[in-house]
Amino acid sequence: MMQNVYLAIPLAPLIAAILAGLFGRVIGRTGAHTVTILGVAVAFGLSVWTLLGQLEPGAVPYNASVYTWLVTDGLRMEVGFLIDHLTALMMCVVTFVSLMVHIYTIGYMHDDPGYQRFFSYISLFTFAMLMLVMSNNFLQLFFGWEAVGVVSYLLIGFWFTRPTAIFANMKAFLVNRVGDFGFLLGIAAIAHYTGSLDYATVFRAAPSIAQHTMSLFEGQPWNAMTVVCICLFIGAMGKSAQVPLHVWLPDSMEGPTPISALIHAATMVTAGIFMVARMSPLFELSDAALGFVMVIGATTALFMGFLGIVNNDIKRVVAYSTLSQLGYMTVALGASAYAAGIFHLMTHAFFKALLFLGAGSVIIAMHHEQDMRRMGGLRKYLPITYWTSLLGALALIGFPGFSGFFSKDALIESVALSHAPGAGYALFCVTAGVFITALYTFRMIFMTFHGEERMDAHTREHLHESPWVVTVPLILLAIPSVVIGWFTVGPVLFGGYFDGAIVVNPAHDVLREIGREYEGQGGFILNAFRSLPVYLALAGVASAWLLYLKFPHVPASIRAKLGPVYRVLDNKYWFDWFNENVLAAGARGLGRIFWRVGDEMIIDGALVNGSARSVGWLAAVTRHMQSGYLYHYAFAMIIGLAAMLAWLLTHAA
């Protein structure tokens, strides 16, 4: 019974995706969105039911296999589900955001000829994401991991006639593959040390992995667990877009906005965060890996935030904000505050999906104009979009009481208490990041919704609020963006919600330390006023107000004064340049050399055709000996006879 319910959760969107994808022409546009929305709604309903079931006192995690994929050499690979508090939470977040995005898509993709295909893809994505989070083993995790990547590839390149879109989707897939390369090695290491791919078995065997060492380079032994965790985390760096594998995420904005909200903000990009939290029994055994995680996360959090300040494309600003927030979550993982990371993942899923969908609503109203320099004053034309986006923005900057406040504040406090390697650097990054976050977020709000109306007259005439299929999801997302933190902070962070699902070494358990002083949400908010981040956020908003509303000519002069800094940011630290001109071009150059020199000149030219030629040459030479003239043969016989005689004479003596 339970198994059938759990099976129905991913299969409902899968069946809907198949129906909309293969029979899209038969069932039509209405049929396609009806069937996919129904599929996701079923998945959402059952996910909520699952979560409620897990919350009942005495409920135990469900862990069972569905079928055996293959067995060989004693290694059993299965497909199966592990349903515990962590999974149930993720399932609800994924299916809720997905449902909202499905409804929103009816409005956003209204005029698109690929309507059915789009619904099919997003439903397929929901299936893949559910398989990922519900998995009880590494094989299925990897399946979901790559499957979400493929759907992301298909969706970024949804408008496949655009050169930028089909470049961006290939880039996204390949950069993710670099991550998956590490991930696969991590899985291989786990299979090697534990002889299993099943989570429960692997986690039980975890301490024994930590006792092994590997010598990757001559004479430098590495703790096997560190290798395992860093390999797995490289996978997370790809999927969750951590520096230096972040380069695909801003380009992924080439896809339609609903998928930016669903895939590139709320769900897929958080798969890495989820995975590390899921693997907490492993990561807890390697301080080196935790330090690595923390430093990478902190770097992403701060340095990607800077890029949000200089960008003028409304979606890309939100994209850089996503990168930065993913960095925050990663830092939490590094500080062993997994629950804080997942908590921020959840609140972020709501408010970032909201901000993306809000940006999408603006883009519809502006007739697919994304440059904020041609917006301004949209507040009065798009009141619902404005108010919901403002709520999302307040949640993002961590305004006291909003959902993002609880998650971010807990996160920063965790870092402050952490003793992991790199904690000091990370604390600086996440604290400074608060100011940066507030600055770029409100720069966006002010440039878009406030101030002078900079669009052309034609656009202005046609400005109007989006239809209800767009605004209802905005409102439904705005509600959790505001209140979900207030209602869940206590139990999720300090109430032992994740006990059993997430394992924390008591020596690392910073959240428990914070929890000791936790006395309800009110106290938590008051407490925050005694520390820096809240003031930094307010300062960020104030700076944005000064720079972009009060004195809008100032940014230009700052840019001129800080030329070199601006150039660094404008070129996004030259990551793209390096990848395209050094890595990609280098691989192609090497390929060309191997082909032209190795294959064509040496193997084919010299050896294969060379041996054919030398046979021909030898034949030509020997042909001359068979001249057919009797005197040539007679002469050769005499020479031969003379030589034989000479040999006999010298040797006989």
Added chain:
Amino acid sequence: MNLPLLSFLTWLPILGGIAVMLVGDRRASAARWLALGVAIAAFLACIPLYSGFDVTSAALQFPERMAWIPSLHSDYHLGVDGISLPLILLTTFSTVLVIIAGWTVIEKRPSQYYAAFLIMEGLMIGVFSAADALLFYVFWEAMLIPMFLIIGVWGGARRIYATIKFFLYTFLGSVFMLAALIYMYLKSGSYDLAALYALPLSSAEQTAIFLAFFAAFAVKVPMVPVHTWLPDAHVEAPTGGSVILAAIMLKMGGYGFLRFSLPITPDAAHDLDMLVIGLSLGAVVYIGLIALVQTDMKKLIAYSSIAHMGFVTLGAFIGYEIVSATGSHDGVVLGLSGAMVQMISHGLVSGALFLCVGVLYDRLHTRDIGAYGGVINTMPVFGAFMVLFAMANSGLPGTSGFVGEFMVVLAAFKANFWYAFLAATTLILGAAYTLWLVKRVIFGAVANEGVASLKDLNGREFLVLGVLAVAVLAMGLYPKPLTDVMEPSLRHLAQLMSVSKL
């Protein structure tokens, strides 16, 4: 009941091929239908072969044995085990598809074309079911003739160069194998494979025999650096020829390593395993980079084939390194099954990709990547298939392309982190060359009038690609039936590998 099922499978297509030839080109339609009937009959004959196969046994099943050349003590001895059964299934399956794929495309001497493929099928099944080394050798060499003709008669502009290169390359390798077989016959007085498995051989003998086999099999796989015949052969071969070449003929090399090299010369295989492993990893990286810069679609897929076949040889030989690194035999069978699964999967995926190129070639008569662009605008159904097979070629989980590579990487890790590291680069390189191909050919705006005039798949093409798509997905989602068939035989092989014959 002991029907001579394997003889039936071997000789039905050969005799059927002769019959098709006799029907002649003037009655081309009748020849086609007869050819299809024969191919389907052979495929259906595999059903009792599969259902009657005992998956718990490593023994040769469906044995047939009678005296063949008594003066040489060579018998007509056939049988299948878990290593040959999947390859026979793949052979009969691919032949049906190839016959359907050539239905309206082949206008030049159609009856002889179908006859060549049917005779080829029978000979390949003979290779996979022969349990006598001389019989094996006869099938092995005979197989070259139809393929030589397929490329030479129905091929492209440089077909004569390509087919002679193909013939000489592979023939040269095989001669060494014959010498090794004769040497062992003189020593043991038998060509029976079981006798050769049991034959004690000194270290020097094993090394010489191993290298002789290596010459034959490495060319067939093909392994770097004896791979350069393959891109030429593929480029010039007609679509059906490329499919059979990629799907089955390359598997002969992998099959040879498993059937001959590992069990007959286990000690030499152990001593020289790094040669094979090094060349396999080289194939993944070196060939992967070469594939990246190809401008001819068929050449790109041909190079991709070489890189993928690197996993077969890696998986086959990694066992020795696992044992020396860990002291345990865990992982030996994993590598071997990975190699086998990779062979079957590569047969499906590369066959499908060559068929996809054939679909485009039939319409625009060019294989040049630059001549395409935005094909999906005019051929959406074809585009969907092509993207699916491209993903399978990139080793996407859920498709067959993932299964074998995953198993081999897992096994390689047990031997050495860096082997797994180099092997896993296929994740990046394979995706790079395949998806770049897809980007340039399938996606984008309509590039030119040729692309604008393209018509989407017809029913026949849809059928062929659809069947392959189902097979690729089925094997990716549920590979257990396949690995279950192989497991006992591979365990037996792993045991033979580990017993010294010195």
